[in-house]
Amino acid sequence: MSNDESAVMAKSSKGLAVKLGIVVLLLIAVGLTIYMKENGAPANVGMAASGEPSPADPSLQADLESPAPASSPAQGIPRLVDLGATKCIPCKMMAPILEQLKKDYAGRLDVQFIDVWENPSAGDEYGVQMIPTQIFYDASGKELIRHQGFISREDILAQWAELGVDLGPSAAAPAEFSRLDPAAPDTRPRESVCYMCDGDINPKTRTVLKTDKGDVAFCSPHCYFITYSSMVENKPVLENVSITDWAAGAVLSAASAKYVYGVDAKNRPTVKAFADPAAASAEQQATGGNIVEWAALQDKELATRCGFCDRAVYPEDACVVKVEGLSTWGCCTMCALGVAARLQKDIEVTAKDALTGETINVKTFEGHVALLEPHTSVAWAGTKKDAEGKLVSTGCFKQAFFVNEANLKLWVDAHPTATGRLVSIEQALSEKMKLTPQQISKACKIGECTPK
Ligand SMILES: [Zn+2]
Ligand SMILES: [Zn+2]
Structure with missing residues (x-):
């Protein structure tokens, strides 16, 4: 019944997301420039010419008066340098992402953070115009590309892949996994199955x-x-x-x-x-x-209603969604992420692993996952093929989060009629962020397809 929503999920329309991203970046740039001026940040940051080559010399870090909290650059492996400040909000949101990348790609990717407010010369030497800026270097120390503003873990990894740099498998990168045809048919008589939740009807x-x-x-x-x-x-x-x-x-x-x-x-x-x-x-x-x-x-x-789709919900069944200190609910994990899209705000989701009940926390920042605990958590996007073979959502009762891929697979094994695919939580969020306000207003609404 949520075909409107899933039809959109199945399509890949990046245009709006890209435009929004640009707007967001511009807003961050303006905001930071003002913030930095008001807070006496080094004048050299924000004035450097665009495209100016930046130092790739691995010894640069050692020359800084007060060393940034990063180890000295490792030789012979790709390097990601994030230039920011501990007090800038998007930089703060980057910190756990960098921390996790450092652990997951230890020995394969050198990840460094440089605080340009503590090390004013660094901003100038790296030619940084705004913070945060991330600079991607290849194994020989050559700058490949730079990115300004908040960037999610997935986008960082996608950028490396696009640059042709193979970082090898990550401990936390979800593998492709799906089951689009049920392992066993649902043989329950129709009259014993609930129209809404597909559960057994208690007589x-x-x-x-x-x-x-x-x-x-x-x-x-x-x-x-x-x-x-x-x-x-x-x-x-x-x-x-x-x-x-x-x-x-x-x-x-x-x-x-x-x-x-x-x-x-x-x-x-x-x-x-x-x-x-x-x-x-x-x-x-x-x-x-x-x-x-x-x-x-x-x-x-x-x-009590879902903060995304407005459906009636018992809080005991729902994900908790915090928005600017207020709480609402997501009737399922996908709806919970959808609150970020509906309100165009950063949210914090608390969900439970569908197999074990363990707590999963997701914090978003400007439509991206900024914090994921445990960081190995993944989502099951319940999907099925419609009459035309197109993938559509199986609805709120068939969506789930898991603390890791292994739990998801155990749960799928235990639910032979479940169909869907494993997606990263960032992917699940980005599908929601692509929805237009019109699509969100129609999400999960039963209009044309009234009960039959
Ligand atoms: Zn039911
Ligand atoms: Zn909902």
């Missing part, structure tokens, strides 16, 4: 929406509300919703039932429907929770 919480195309079944009222929150046309009317009596097993009209709204052992909300108020009270006595009518249930269910 005690089965919820059904009558449509003019037939009945649509959900595993629980929650999955009905997720569907309801994503529908933009022909919103379902209450009269068409029926629900199962938790105690008696009979089918009830959703409007007439009493609901015990409680929590399970993991603090995740539970909704149990009863025709008989006495049975609802007995359940409440036994397991706690509140007794509510449909209207109050709907209010509770729709109160």
Whole structure:
């Protein structure tokens, strides 16, 4: 149902991203120039002529009055020099990236950071116009190219590859891995599978929406509300919703039932429907929770939404997304990254490894991954082939993060019907950043493709 979004993911349109990147770089350049002027940074930085050859002499570092926190250049291997300052924001975001590259490519790539505010002459000697600037040198010490502004790990590695410099395999570079045809067919009878989450329907919480195309079944009222929150046309009317009596097993009209709204052992909300108020009270006595009518249930269910697609979400199921000190949720890992695109802001995502529950943290900076903990974390992009053989998303319930590739593969083995591909978290984020505001506003919305 999120075909709009996935159609875009399948296409490769770099134009907008490149334009945005240029705008961002210009903004950084302007911002830094002002910052450096106001903060008495060396005047030589920002005045050097463009394209001026810069020193590639490996002994330069040793000549600096106060040595930068980088080891002296190694001989005979490619070198990446980042000229920045510890107090400039994009430079700060670069620090963990450089640190990780240094570890992952030890002996194959020399990574250096030079603080041009602490070492004012360095900016001049390297011909740096703005910070951060990264200079790529080949193994003989010849400058190959330079880049200005924040650059992600993936873009650094892509740049080396484009320059024809082979750094060899990285401990952290995800291998290509996908499974686009299920390992085993899904043999469950259709009526036992939830329309929204594709999970097994618990007969005690089965919820059904009558449509003019037939009945649509959900595993629980929650999955009905997720569907309801994503529908933009022909919103379902209450009269068409029926629900199962938790105690008696009979089918009830959703409007007439009493609901015990409680929590399970993991603090995740539970909704149990009863025709008989006495049975609802007995359940409440036994397991706690509140007794509510449909209207109050709907209010509770729709109160928390995904920060990307607006769908109803239980925080217990969601990724936490922090934006400028405020918290929102991503109903799945992909939606969580999408918040950066929707708000055009830097975000911090806290997700769980789908296999082990281990915590994964992602910080973004201007649409790129700036910090990834653990740095080996990867994403599973749930995709499938549509009737025309084009790759489309399998939806929010089929997306996941893992702390490493090994966990992802174990999870895929354990889910024979899952289809998709391994992508880096930077790739997953960049797919989201390519979406236009119009595409984002339509993300996961059920308009033309109402339940059938
Ligand atoms: Zn469901
Ligand atoms: Zn979402």
